[in-house]
Amino acid sequence: DVKVTQSSRYLVKRTGEKVFLECVQDMDHENMFWYRQDPGLGLRLIYFSYDVKMKEKGDIPEGYSVSREKKERFSLILESASTNQTSMYLCASSTRTGGRASGMGDTQYFGPGTRLTVL
Amino acid sequence: EDKVVQSPLSLVVHEGDTVTLNCSYEVTNFRSLLWYKQEKKAPTFLFMLTSSGIEKKSGRLSSILDKKELFSILNITATQTGDSAVYLCAVHENKLVFGAGTILRVKS
Numbered sequence: 001d002v003k004v005t006q007s008s009r010y011l012v013k014r015t016g017e018k019v020f021l022e023c024v025q026d027m028d029h030e031n032m033f034w035y036r037q038d039p040g041l042g043l044r045l046i047y048f049s050y051d052v053k054m055k056e057k058g059d060i061p062e063g064y065s066v067s068r069e070k071k072e073r074f075s076l077i078l079e080s081a082s083t084n085q086t087s088m089y090l091c092a093s094s095t096r097t098g099g100r101a102s103g104m105g106d107t108q109y110f111g112p113g114t115r116l117t118v119l
Numbered sequence: 120e121d122k123v124v125q126s127p128l129s130l131v132v133h134e135g136d137t138v139t140l141n142c143s144y145e146v147t148n149f150r151s152l153l154w155y156k157q158e159k160k161a162p163t164f165l166f167m168l169t170s171s172g173i174e175k176k177s178g179r180l181s182s183i184l185d186k187k188e189l190f191s192i193l194n195i196t197a198t199q200t201g202d203s204a205v206y207l208c209a210v211h212e213n214k215l216v217f218g219a220g221t222i223l224r225v226k227s
Binding site for chain 1: 155219
């Protein structure tokens with residue numbers, strides 16, 4: 001059974017704190033993604049990774065960084081949390097179809113999400 | 120700029136009603152269109168559509184894609200309270216581009 005897990009369901013942090021969100025998948029997927037989801041805006045891609053130690057910026061990377069040291073784990077880091085980063089954060093993974101140049105795979109499997117509140 | 124627009128933004132129906140959710144898109148390099156259902160947590164995959172005019176069906180849910188007019192619909196017949204969720208449409212080019220979602224509430 002497909003499984004993507006995220007380290008916390010709910011997190012409350014203060015402005016300026018460093019925040020780590022962890023995502024682990026057990027499907028041996030090459031691709032992993034971090035999204036944030038806000039009402040009326042849908043899911044927006046922050047960063048993605050198509051291989052260990054590889055990362056690429058998504059649509060809204062500002063204020064975030066990522067780390068992929070192992071294939072199964074993809075971490076999202078907020079170096080200095082701000083109130084506008086209060087959001088639901090969703091991690092996803094997918095297989096690579098036809099290599100990197102072909103795109104990032106089709107069906108993505110999502111984790112349960114982390115609702116982050118920055119005060 | 121690539122865009123995926125879903126309508127309506129939300130709707131409330133009674134059990135047993137049929138609903139149609141819409142998704143229109145403008146992307147540069149279309150590969151597929153995906154529908155997800157999101158309840159309280161993670162989006163779960165429903166359908167992937169790549170070809171025009173071929174209906175995908177799963178129980179009371181069905182979906183079809185029109186690549187000429189650049190839209191897809193998701194139909195749910197005989198709705199149940201368990202169908203209450205946010206339905207997300209996403210178009211895959213070199214990444215997934217999501218719409219804002221349609222909030223469906225089914226009242227008993």
